[in-house]
Amino acid sequence: xxxxxxxxxxxxxxxxxxxxxxxxxxxxxxxxxxxxxxxxxxxxxxxxxxxxxxxxxxxxxxxxxxxxxxxxxxxxxxxxxxxxxxxxxxxxxxxxxxxxxxxxxxxxxxxxxxxxxxxxxxxxxxxxxxxxxxxxxxxxxxxxxxxxxxxxxxxxxxxxxxxxxxxxxxxxxxxxxxxxxxxxxxxxxxxxxxxxxxxxxxxxxxxxxxxxxxxxxxxxxxxxxxxxxxxxxxxxxxxxxxxxxxxxxxxxxxxxxxxxxxxxxxxxxxxxxxxxxxxxxxxxxxxxxxxx
Amino acid sequence: xxxxxxxxxxxxxxxxxxxxxxxxxxxxxxxxxxxxxxxxxxxxxxxxxxxxxxxxxxxxxxxxxxxxxxxxxxxxxxxxxxxxxxxxxxxxxxxxxxxxxxxxxxxxxxxxxxxxxxxxxxxxxxxxxxxxxxxxxxxxxxxxxxxxxxxxxxxxxxxxxxxxxxxxxxxxxxxxxxxxxxxxxxxxxxxxxxxxxxxxxxxxxxxxxxxxxxxxxxxxxxxxxxxxxxxxxxxxxxxxxxxxxxxxxxxxxxxxxxxxxxxxxxxxxxxxxxxxxxxxxxxxxxxxxxxxxxxxxxxxxxxxxxxxxxxxxxxxxxxxxx
Numbered sequence: 001x002x003x004x005x006x007x008x009x010x011x012x013x014x015x016x017x018x019x020x021x022x023x024x025x026x027x028x029x030x031x032x033x034x035x036x037x038x039x040x041x042x043x044x045x046x047x048x049x050x051x052x053x054x055x056x057x058x059x060x061x062x063x064x065x066x067x068x069x070x071x072x073x074x075x076x077x078x079x080x081x082x083x084x085x086x087x088x089x090x091x092x093x094x095x096x097x098x099x100x101x102x103x104x105x106x107x108x109x110x111x112x113x114x115x116x117x118x119x120x121x122x123x124x125x126x127x128x129x130x131x132x133x134x135x136x137x138x139x140x141x142x143x144x145x146x147x148x149x150x151x152x153x154x155x156x157x158x159x160x161x162x163x164x165x166x167x168x169x170x171x172x173x174x175x176x177x178x179x180x181x182x183x184x185x186x187x188x189x190x191x192x193x194x195x196x197x198x199x200x201x202x203x204x205x206x207x208x209x210x211x212x213x214x215x216x217x218x219x220x221x222x223x224x225x226x227x228x229x230x231x232x233x234x235x236x237x238x239x240x241x242x243x244x245x246x247x248x249x250x251x252x253x254x255x256x257x258x259x260x261x262x263x264x265x266x267x268x269x270x271x272x273x274x275x276x277x278x279x280x281x282x283x284x285x286x287x288x289x290x291x292x
Numbered sequence: 293x294x295x296x297x298x299x300x301x302x303x304x305x306x307x308x309x310x311x312x313x314x315x316x317x318x319x320x321x322x323x324x325x326x327x328x329x330x331x332x333x334x335x336x337x338x339x340x341x342x343x344x345x346x347x348x349x350x351x352x353x354x355x356x357x358x359x360x361x362x363x364x365x366x367x368x369x370x371x372x373x374x375x376x377x378x379x380x381x382x383x384x385x386x387x388x389x390x391x392x393x394x395x396x397x398x399x400x401x402x403x404x405x406x407x408x409x410x411x412x413x414x415x416x417x418x419x420x421x422x423x424x425x426x427x428x429x430x431x432x433x434x435x436x437x438x439x440x441x442x443x444x445x446x447x448x449x450x451x452x453x454x455x456x457x458x459x460x461x462x463x464x465x466x467x468x469x470x471x472x473x474x475x476x477x478x479x480x481x482x483x484x485x486x487x488x489x490x491x492x493x494x495x496x497x498x499x500x501x502x503x504x505x506x507x508x509x510x511x512x513x514x515x516x517x518x519x520x521x522x523x524x525x526x527x528x529x530x531x532x533x534x535x536x537x538x539x540x541x542x543x544x545x546x547x548x549x550x551x552x553x554x555x556x557x558x559x560x561x562x563x564x565x566x567x568x569x570x571x572x573x574x575x576x577x578x579x580x581x582x583x584x585x586x587x588x589x590x591x592x593x594x595x596x597x598x599x600x601x602x603x604x605x606x607x608x609x610x611x612x613x614x
Contacts, residue, residue: 008452008484010377021402032389129405
């Protein structure tokens with residue numbers, strides 16, 4: 001038998017920090033996602049909505065615009081100072097962008113994991129210095145960044161813009177708007193990421209994975225409504241994740257909620273959804289599928 | 293920048309200590325004891341014998357149901373230190389969509405923690421090693437099977453690992469590419485690295501391996517240098533092929549020797565095929581017979597001292613396990 005003397009020298013230089021390495025995953029995922037012009041158009045549309053709201057916030061402060069309609073600037077200012085409150089941001093910002101975030105998730109979510117699962121690609125990732133947590137974080141970063149661009153980032157810009165226009169007093173009175181936008185968006189992003197990744201890990205065919213997301217978010221809503229009607233209760237809503245998120249948002253913004261579901265139930269419901277998704281991901285994201 | 297993991301101590305090798313892996317009720321591998329030294333080690337066995345399971349266990353992609361695996365003294369369940377020193381080429385053709393060969397290697401070197409400049413250098417070196425420099429900027433989707441195999445090998449060797457685990461690395465390669473890859477494996481082994489290969493092509497295994505591990509139905513049925521493995525197989529007499537001027541006369545002489553159980557003229561092999569249970573004693577006696585009787589010998593060679601023969605004796609089947 002041959003005897004080999006060790007003559008090689010391993011790499012002894014510095015390495016990049018472990019957490020920064022997961023940034024490689026989204027870099028190439030973006031390439032694939034933005035190849036779709038339709039998706040790009042939709043993303044721009046999402047931003048146009050926020051831009052439209054910014055115009056709505058600005059125009060009552062534009063003397064030229066007010067004079068064009070021959071209105072009294074003071075009356076207009078008072079009217080819109082009352083209008084642009086937590087209810088406005090909850091109803092005109094969070095609801096629409098929340099829906100847009102859901103559509104983005106349905107488009108992008110299944111792209112991230114299904115192909116790796118279908119092509120036995122996980123072994124490729126896990127034969128690197130990468131844990132399953134790193135993989136989920138890396139893939140989630142794609143959704144987190146895209147959803148942040150349409151939710152809390154423009155939301156906080158709008159809030160700061162309104163503070164600039166109305167002054168510090170409006171900011172003091174409506175500080176919960178900023179909390180609601182930031183915390184509410186992140187809760188929604190976390191729920192969307194985990195559900196889409198978990199479903200994508202189980203359903204390897206993209207169209208079916210997208211359909212499954214629709215089922216979770218829309219069919220479950222319908223089922224919740226049926227339960228509520230049949231049993232004359234509002235507890236059926238706990239399976240409607242979007243309703244629960246809206247109740248949480250309402251609590252954060254300090255506005256009237258959709259239904260009388262207690263806040264603790266509304267928080268518990270997505271927490272359970274997320275926990276279940278994490279368990280599913282832990283079970284499924286293995287480099288080699290065990291066939292029993 | 294962080295410091296790299298401590299370099300592994302030489303000589304620790306890859307150790308399987310009473311390792312079993314069950315997939316539910318299905319046996320993957322059972323009670324495996326192995327100590328794999330540096331050099332080229334081939335895993336040989338039929339489909340479902342546990343080759344890929346062994347490879348996945350040593351790379352931490354599977355956890356043993358029982359027992360302990362260590363690679364250069366490290367536990368495989370810690371991917372960060374482990375994959376500083378281990379490169380794995382799986383049997384699956386799986387690549388991120390739309391990437392070129394160069395981008396693919398570069399991206400995964402970044403995942404290993406190399407900065408942009410180092411990744412550029414290592415990518416270039418790995419592409420040269422596997423002969424893919426000219427095709428580096430083409431999309432992997434447009435690669436041939438052999439090119440995909442080469443780029444998979446490149447991603448396994450690009451970060452300079454001490455242990456290379458290669459699942460059927462020669463599949464899909466043309467003869468010239470096979471030669472190049474075998475030369476690459478030999479070069480890596482000559483540096484004192486561990487090169488673990490699974491292959492279905494037994495004559496190639498015989499040609500390149502320093503030691504073989506024969507697996508069947510989840511059990512290690514033989515391990516070590518193929519000649520010493522063959523020597524241990526007392527049940528099967530060693531076959532020696534002799535080509536000479538008077539095979540019939542030689543047959544009558546050697547058949548008188550103790551330990552010789554058969555001596556026949558084999559038309560297919562074109563010589564005298566002798567079976568003996570005591571090879572050392574036979575060769576001593578054989579020299580004397582040749583000198584005393586003035587035989588003109590053309591060839592004396594073991595006829596079944598290769599992986600193919602050992603495989604057939606221990607496991608059965610043809611010359612290819614597929």
